[in-house]
Amino acid sequence: MKKRNFWIKIQVFLNSIAAILLLFSYLLPYISPKFSPVFTIISLVVPFLFLLNIFFVIYWLIRLKKYFIISTVIIIIGVEYISLFYQFSEKKVFLNEDIKVMNYNVRMFNHYQWSSNDSIKEKTYKFISEKKPDIVTFQEFYEGKDQKLLYPYHYIKTKSKVHKFGLAIYSNYKIINTGSLNLTNSANNIIFADVLKGKDTIRIYNIHLESLKINPNKQNFGEKSSDRLIDRMKSSFQKQAIQVEQFVEHEKKWKGKKIVCGDFNNTAFSWVYRQIANNKQDAFKVAGKNLGKTFNYIYPLRIDFILPDNNFEINNFKTFDVPYSDHFPILARIKVKQSSK
Numbered sequence: 490m491k492k493r494n495f496w497i498k499i500q501v502f503l504n505s506i507a508a509i510l511l512l513f514s515y516l517l518p519y520i521s522p523k524f525s526p527v528f529t530i531i532s533l534v535v536p537f538l539f540l541l542n543i544f545f546v547i548y549w550l551i552r553l554k555k556y557f558i559i560s561t562v563i564i565i566i567g568v569e570y571i572s573l574f575y576q577f578s579e580k581k582v583f584l585n586e587d588i589k590v591m592n593y594n595v596r597m598f599n600h601y602q603w604s605s606n607d608s609i610k611e612k613t614y615k616f617i618s619e620k621k622p623d624i625v626t627f628q629e630f631y632e633g634k635d636q637k638l639l640y641p642y643h644y645i646k647t648k649s650k651v652h653k654f655g656l657a658i659y660s661n662y663k664i665i666n667t668g669s670l671n672l673t674n675s676a677n678n679i680i681f682a683d684v685l686k687g688k689d690t691i692r693i694y695n696i697h698l699e700s701l702k703i704n705p706n707k708q709n710f711g712e713k714s715s716d717r718l719i720d721r722m723k724s725s726f727q728k729q730a731i732q733v734e735q736f737v738e739h740e741k742k743w744k745g746k747k748i749v750c751g752d753f754n755n756t757a758f759s760w761v762y763r764q765i766a767n768n769k770q771d772a773f774k775v776a777g778k779n780l781g782k783t784f785n786y787i788y789p790l791r792i793d794f795i796l797p798d799n800n801f802e803i804n805n806f807k808t809f810d811v812p813y814s815d816h817f818p819i820l821a822r823i824k825v826k827q828s829s830k
Contacts, residue, residue, distance in 0.1 A: 576781070589821075
């Protein structure tokens with residue numbers, strides 16, 4: 490009997506730790522990584538924490554134990570957060586005037602052969618052609634000589650003339666202005682393009698924040714010790730905070746309509762996301778369905794986003810489970826709201 494009681498105490502203790510971590514994660518969107526980068530790491534595992542706490546609820550209910558209340562209370566407190574990684578119903582509105590916006594981290598079209606599949610580049614081009622987005626924002630874009638993206642307008646910003654990787658925006662609508670924030674001390678960047686859609690000028694931001702450089706296929710994610718891994722992630726989160734502050738200052742100067750896309754290398758439970766998504770809509774949250782997984786990882790990670798401002802209606806959102814990158818492409822159908830004037 491004593492052994493059994495001891496085992497129950499261990500289980501309750503583990504349940505309590507999981508519940509406390511989930512409760513603490515609710516505060517992370519309000520804490521800048523500049524001040525507490527180590528805590529920001531928790532934002533990457535919030536979906537896992539939700540699932541773990543749901544497991545404990547079911548486990549205790551099956552065993553008819555009162556301890557189910559521990560996780561139940563914490564889940565109820567943060568129930569609104571569930572919509573950030575899971576949607577139960579999809580909005581399906583398809584209009585001729587919709588703007589189809591795709592975001593895709595293409596991992597340089599397999600230029601450095603992360604995959605042995607030599608046809609990835611051609612399959613990626615074919616996939617995009619079949620989905621026919623009006624605007625595509627690319628991260629980890631590689632500017633090769635044999636591009637097969639049939640768009641009349643584009644803006645490409647590579648790291649340098651020698652290093653042909655970077656960001657790109659392709660558009661069926663005329664691009665009348667472009668620019669780059671030229672992030673310092675980083676291989677990543679933020680660019681924008683102003684496009685004409687009828688009488689509307691819409692700014693398209695393409696954001697690729699500092700990478701965490703995590704390779705789940707390597708032991709300790711490519712580091713010899715967990716301490717080095719944590720230090721590297723802390724440094725990346727601090728850089729992300731600085732980059733986001735630079736973006737926020739830049740976007741304040743634009744008073745027109747805008748759509749923000751990109752690979753944030755962080756989740757919707759982070760300070761980074763909260764700053765960028767301020768006064769905007771999350772296309773997945775408004776019109777998506779099921780898990781919003783955009784990164785090919787062992788548990789659901791949604792780190793790629795399409796965030797239109799409140800001048801738009803979001804009619805549909807899809808994530809495509811195609812194996813052409815370590816990210817999955819996302820596509821939103823967006824309509825400019827009619828003016829009340």
